[in-house]
Amino acid sequence: MNPTHHAPAAAVASPTSSDGWPAAPAWPSNGFASLGRDFFTEVPTQALPEPRLVAFSRDAATEIGWSPESFDDPALIAHLAGHSLTPAPIATVYSGHQFGVWAGQLGDGRAHLLGEVGAAHQRYEIQLKGAGLTPYSRMGDGRAVLRSSIREFLCAEAMHHLGIATTRSLAVVASPLPVRRETVETAAVVTRLAPSFVRFGHFEHFSSTGRADLSRRLLDHVIDRFYPHCRDAADPVLAFIEAVAQATAVTIARWQAVGFCHGVMNTDNMSILGLTIDYGPFGFLDGFDANHICNHTDQAGRYAFQRQPQVAFWNLYRLGHALLPLLPQGEASIEAARAALDRYKPAYATEMEAQLRAKLGLAERVDDEADGALFDDLFELMHANRADYTLTFRLLSGIRRDSGAAGAADAAGATGAADAVEPGAQAVRDLFADRAGFDRWCDRYRARLALEKRDDASRALAMNRVNPKYVLRNHLAELAIRQAQAGDDGEVRRLLHILERPFDEQPEFAAYAGLPPDWASGLEVSCSS
Template structure:
C-alpha cells in the first residue's frame, strides 16, 4: 500500500522509539474484522498535511482500524506508571499503540495513536479494546475543548470494528485515532525514576526538553527549567479548566502531560449547577477529583513529577529536595494568577484592583447559594439578559450587580470593549452532559450520527452567541438521580 500511503500524506518519524527500550514495547497489529469509518476530522487532517479523501479509502480506514501500518510507522506501546487515586502502580498503554509522529509542513511533530487497538504487554488482563460510546465521547469533548481554546489532545478519526466487546453488556467496538503534542506523562517519568537507571531517566528528560522546551536545552540547570516549564503549563491549563467548569474526572499522574495538554476524556464532564464539590465519575467515591479539588491535585501531581526528577536536579539529595520543593511552592501562585486573570476577563475587567478577588468570591457565593448554572451565569452577565435566572431576581444579586457596574465604570475603556472581552471569554455553549448523552445514544443505539454532527457544529465556535446556539444553552429537566460518567475501560 506504499502508493496509497504516500497519497494519504503520512510523513512519520519515530523519535520516541529511539529512547532506551525500557520505555516501550514493539507491538504487532491486531486486525479487526469489518472496520468502518464513522467520523473523520477534516480540518485536523488538513493541518497535519493529510489527504482527507485518501484517508476515507479502504486503505486509509485500514490504518485507523489498526489493520495496516502506514508507511514509516513503528507500532509501539509506551510504558509508564502512575498514582491512580493516590495509589502508585505500574501501567502502560494497555489498549493503545503509537504509530509514530506525523511531521507537518511547518516541521511540527504530533503523535498518532490508536486507542482501542488491542492487547499489549501492558494490558494487565484487559482485552485492549474500546467501545464506541467512550470513543465518540472523547471525540466530542476533545474537539469542544480545542474550540474553547484549551490545550488538548485531539481526535482525528473514529472507526467501528465490526466486533463486539463485553463490559457489563455487549457493546459495539471502536478505535479512536488520537493526536497529541506527545504522550509523555508525569507517569512516564515516575516509571523511569522507579524502574530505570539514572542515565535512562536523563535520556527521557533530555528527550522531553528537546521535544517540548528546546529553548532550555542550553540551560545550565535544564532539568530544573524543565520542572518549572511543566509547572507553568499545568498551572495555566488547570486554570482554564476551572474557568469553563470542566471536570476531568480522573486526574491520576498518568493523565497529566509534560506538554501541558489535556489528555484522557474518560469520566469527564462539564458542570451545570455551580458547586465546588461536584463529582461525576462513578469511581471517585471520595471526591478526590471534584471540581474544587482540581487545582490542589494539580499541585500534588506536580510534586510527584518533581520527585521523579530528584536524581537530575542535584548530586546532593538534600539540595535536590530543597530545589524541587522551592519550585513546587510556586505552583499555587501561578495557578491563582492565571485563574484571577481569567476571571477578570470573564467579568469584562481590563485592569486590576485589590478588591477584585472579593467581588469574584461574592459572585460564586451567590451562585452556590442559589444553585445557579455556571456557564449561563456568565452568559447572561455578558448579554445583559438577566431575567431568566432566579439568582438575578434577588436583592443580594442586585447589590453585587451594582458593585460590579461601579467597578466597570472605574476602568478606562468603553462598555462595548468590556462586553467584547466577556464574549471572548464566556462561552455561549459547552458540551452539556444531556446533549452529549443524547448524541451518544443516537449513534450507538440507532447508528444515527446526525445528532452528534449538529452538536459538533454548535460547539465548533462556542463564543459565537449565534441564534443556532440558543437551544444548546438551555438546561435539562431536573434529573431524578445524579449524573454519572464512566471511565470507558
C-alpha cells in the same frame, strides 16, 4: 493511498496487504521510538472488523496536512481501525499514582503509537486508542467502546477550540464488535494527536526501577524537543521542573475557568506538556457545585472540581520526586526542586485572575482586593443557588453599568430598588433562586463596571469571546452517542461543528446552549470505557 497528500486519496495507488486492505502509508518513525526498547514494546494492532467512520475533524486533519477527501477512502478508515499497519506500532511503558496510591507499572494498555505526522515546524504523534491488547493491558481487553470514544473525540476538539491545551482528535471509527463493560457495548477506535504523549508517569516508572540513566535519556529527549530553553539554564533539570509546573498551572486554571472536571487526575494521566489528556469520566459543570464529582467511582471525591488545582500540585510533586535522582544529592537540591515546583502557585493564581477578569469584563486594575471579593462572592452565590455555570458567565455580558432601573421596575410592578432589573440582566437573574442575593451582588458589579473605560457594547463583545455559549454538556454527548449506537452519526458531526465555534452565537443551534433537561441529572460517567 497516502493521506499526507492534499490530492484526493482515491487517486493514489496502494499495494494490497495480506488481509485484503491496501497497505497503510509508511508512518515516519518518531523520536520516542528512538529512545530504545526499554521505553516501549512493538505490538501489532487487533483490527476492528467492519469499520465505519463515525466522524473526523477537518480542523485536525488540516493541521497535519491531510486532506478531508482522504476520509472518503475506505482504506484509510480501515487503517484507522488498525488494519495493515506496518511497521508494527509501539506501546509505551510508564507507572503512576492512581487516586493517590502508587499503582506500579502501567503503560499503554490500549493505545498504539503509529509514528509522527505533520509539517516540519510542528510534528504530531499519531495514536490509536482501542486497537487491541498490549503487554500493558493488565486485566483489560485493549478495547474502547463507542460511547467513550465519541466523548473523547468531541471533548478534545471542544477543548482545543476553547483555547485549552489538549490532545487532538483526528477521527473515531466504530465497529459492530461486541465489548463487555457494565453491559455489552460495541467497540470503537479514536485516533489521537499530540506533540508528545509523555506523562509524569513515564518518569515515575524509571525512577521506581532505579534507572536514572533512562530517566536522563527521556529528559534529554523531552527538553531537546519541547523545552529547548531549559538546556541553557544553570540546571536544566530544575528549569524543566519549573517549566512543566507553569504549563500545568495555566491548563488547570483554564479548566476551572470553563467549569471543566477531568475526573481521573492520576499521575499517569498528566501530560509533560501541560496538555489535557485521557478523557475518561470528564464533565462540564451544569448547575455550579464546587464539590462536584464527575466520576461516580471516585467515592472519596479526590478529584472533585474545586480540588483539581491542589491535585495537580500534588502530582507535580510526584514528578519532582521522580527527577530527584538526576540532581546532585543533598538537601540543597531538594529545596531547589521544591522552589521550582512552587512556581505552580503564582502561575496558577496569575492565570486564574486573568481568566476571571476577562470573564467579568474587568480590564482596569482598580482595587485587586475588592475584585477578588467580587469573584469569590459570585462563586459562593452560584454554589448556593446551583446556578448554571456556563450560562451565568455568558449572560453576565448583558448587564449594563447604567441599569435603567426605573423603567424596568415599573414594567415589573416592583417597588423596591433591588427588584429593578434591566432586560439584559433578567436572564442571568433568573438562574438564581435567591433573587435578592443576586441583586445585591449585581449592584456591586455595576458599580465596578462604572470604573471601566470601555462602553457596555465593547465590554460585552470581549466577554463573549472568553465565555463560551456552547460546551460539551453530558446530555448533548449522550444524545449523540445514542444516535450513533443506532447507526446514525449525524448528531456527532453536528455537535462537532457547533463545538468548533463555542463563542459564536450560532442562533440556528440555540437549543444546544439551553439549560440541561431534568433527565440529565441522572447521567453518570465512570472509568469504565
